[in-house]
Amino acid sequence: MTPAQWEALLYDWHNAHRLRRQRNDTAYWARLTEQHDTVLVLGAGTGRVASTLAHPARRRVTAVDLSRERLARMPRTPGLHPVCGDMRRLPLRGSHATAVIPYSTLQLLVTPHDRQRALTEAARVLAPGGSVHIDVSESFDARTETDWQIGLAEPCREAGGPVEEWERHRLHADHVVIEKQFRRSGRVLTEVTERWAFHSALNLAEALAQAGFELVGIDRGYGADLSPHRLIYHGRRTH
Template identity: 60%
Template sequence: MNGRRSDAPPRPDRADGPGTELEALLYDWHNTHRLSAQSADLAYWAGMTGGVDSLLVVGAGTGRVAVPLARHRARTVTALDLSAARLRRMPAVPGLTPVCGDMRAMPLRGGFGGAIVPYSTLQLLRTGHDRGRALAEAARVLDPGAPLYLDVSGSFDTRTAADWRIALSAPCPEVGETVVEWERCGVLPDHVLLEKSFRTEDGAVLLAVEERWAFLRVLDLDAELDRAGFDVTGVDHGYGADRSPHRRIYHARRRP
């Protein structure tokens, strides 16, 4: 059940919060049902990074992108995420190392032959200052000439304000029953605010979170990448063959 509206708003109480084991579990549940048919980006990243022996994935979550890239061929893949709980759910794969840390201050020494920032992760940083810090950190840990790929989305720019609605309802075996994901959308001058409430079918609250995503139109990635020490070499619209054309994948290389 996706996108169904309801006149019954969720109750405002909450039983858990971001960064917890339950949040990581429901993050996986959401991705399993909403991204189950999304594989075009995985093939795209495998092709883009096929020659990279030491790869960094920024905003790795529970490993939807990092795990297949580690399995793609023998190499080292470092999966960086701010949530330790999400990283604990990442499958163990030879060559894959999960690291908990902030993309604006990476707890990494460097020596990476390439990096990707997949699936709009950079848009969670709403100010140019924070994006600049993250890109400067990417430049610090990448070898000279190494590629950086940034995947951002224009879909947030087209969102309209909407009251609470049911965005997803599906069984969650780890919870032991069906979980209902409610969503309310607010549109602000430079970003979209998504309020989410995860509940059981009888309305008991499991988790409440907020997500704020910067609009593509307010990003100035060419200038931000240049200031961080990168040369932009191209921008793909989607993952090829007209798949996800709302996405923009910036290709950049760290200057010597």
């Protein structure tokens, strides 16, 4: 198995155990988009959100992710169309009714320039009046520097036994670098380095306006006191 294949497999493993303890956001996204026949999910990963949104009949969900290995693990659900591509240069045309950027994905774009390109691309492929919904987290702002420490240890059937997720944090002015190692019986299966922009550095209201969106609201969490550290920005394309 290649490092990228291990990363995709352990991305699912991580979410299955971490999100079980945090929240289930899929019901929120389903309610938010239920009136739309065409939905675009940017940073779709292995389809945790996108496959849920594809269940209603006669709906088309386009799921975009940069990793072919993650997309290969996406369920083959009717109406779900995986596309390998970069949200800063979307390989898409057409007029989608709504776009969802879930699970802090926009914060993986550390520079303002890259985030602005992604929002401008989202506006390009949305219909006039189309909506964008961006899920961001305030928790990265509160991270502290750490040395290597274990964050998760759970069984993983596909890995053949228990897997440990180790990580360390390095702080910068506007983002945190999280280095991860996934270990099985003392052997490193794969390593991942993630850079997450702080919420305080996003200036999302201004960025949305520059991309051609009107900010129409911000939700805190997913309702019923689920994940209050998360903010969901709602924008409407104005031109």
